[in-house]
Amino acid sequence: MDSVIKMYKAVPSVVRADEETEISITAYDGNFLLFDDVEYTVTVTPRDVSDVPNTPENKLGDYNKSRKMMHIKPQNGVLKLKYFFSGEQMWRIHISSTDYRKHQPEIYSHYPNNWGWVITYPEKGRDIYVYSLYPDLYGRTVRKGDLHIHTNFSDGSESPDYVCASYRKSGRDFVAITDHNIFNASEKTAEKLSFAENFKIICGEEVHNGYLGNFHMVNIGGNYSVNDIYINNPEKAEKEAKLLEGTVEIPGNVDKKDYLERVWLYREIKKSGGFAIFPHPFWNIGYNNTSSKMTAEIIKNGLCDAFEVIGGCKPFENNLQVNLWNDLRAEGHNIPVVGSTDAHTVFLGSHLTRYTIVFGDDITDSISDFYSVAVESLSGENQRVYGTYRLSSYAHFLMEYYFPVHDELCAVSGIFMEQYLIYNRPCKAEIVSAEEAISQHRKEFFGY
Secondary structure (H helix, E strand, O other), rough: OOOOHHHEEOOOEEEEEEHHHHHHHOOOOOOOOOOOOOEEEEEEEEEEOOOOOOOOOOOOOOOOOOOOOOEEEOOOEEEEHHHHHHHHOOEEEEEEEOOOOHOOHHHHHHHHHHHOHHHOHHHHHHEEEEEOOOOOOOOOEEEEEHHHEEEOOOOOOOOHHHHHHHHHHHOOEEEEEEOOOOOOOOOOHHHHHOOOOEEEEEOOOEEOOOOOOEEEEEEEEEOOOOOHHHHHHHHHHHHHHOOOEEEEOOOOOOOOHHHHHHHHHHHHHHHHHOOEOOOOOEOOOOOOOHHHHOOOOOOOOOOOEEEEEEEOHHHHHHHHHHHHHHHHOHHHHHEEEEEOOOOOOOOOOOOHHHEEEEEEEOHHHHHHHOOEEEEOOOOOOOOOOOOOHHHHHHHEEEEEOOOHHHHHHHHHHHHHHHHHHOOOOOHHHHHHHHHHHHHHHHHHHHOO
């Protein structure tokens, strides 16, 4: 974590594009604080598109030459600046001072050759970042979570209570427990945590055409179980799929029966009020779980609502999914994407490796409207974001400057959730308090 995230706070850190906004900056700790009797030099620089004319002498490291430098003194330890943030992009606010030595420890002056880097630190300054957004994205709630998780209600290792608490402890704002052939395994957990308003537990299931069916579909948010039909009345599913013949155009490159069954499945999920996420087509079980041709036709013909472009598979399998998704987009077949772990335990770290960032209050509606990205976060590697350039750019900013503190606060809430759910300790008040701190952090950072 960059120390600037803990030492400094810019309120708000997200602003409206093409408007003048006042930013309040507070320094909480470190060797470069904000004193009312010190004048600070402030320069604001956009990451992408310059908001000032280039000058002939500008070179690759001279991007500040034609910029306006503001000279500001804080009031009550808060440095306030007004700036017109043009366009949608990230902004660097550089703060420095040559008037700071009176606030440095006197011992520094006795060892200038040894402690020179500390003495000159204020002159070099600190960078603080904000992001400007266009109206359709500004004001949207930002959440991250996982929409494909298993518990011991099917082939997972821990209970829904333990899994949900662990995901909250890991910084997730929403989860969908999607056990195999089991609908809404998290119902009781959601009831127990209904007072934790920032944490959404979505009902779900992973649907199969039979217990070990040849295709899988994640179904979240529905009113009834599609699995129950396959388990208790498989003849209904088979009969109704056959009746679709002649009413549905069947691609010539896939098996007719297989395709009609997938059409029936998707329509039944929609009838239930559910949201269909197509998972792990290239999961290798000696062969691909779904052929590349069938996967392409499912996406082309709208037989799912979102594509799990990054899932709980091996890296090469996820890579193939990403590349197929890119090929289909190039052909004009776009589809919303999510990232999920398909985790079966929270003790091996797999539940930390992938997630979805959703921009909007309603999870499934926002994904449907293409306000989501998939994130791959493998141990020892840089995080990778899959989605549009616009949302990916914003997501990287949030991953660097918003989510680290958010995740720390979620860890506190998740720890108390674990105590409350698993060990029956009276921690409800502590959960409420932790959730309020998460809300406060969000309101300060986004300004809404």
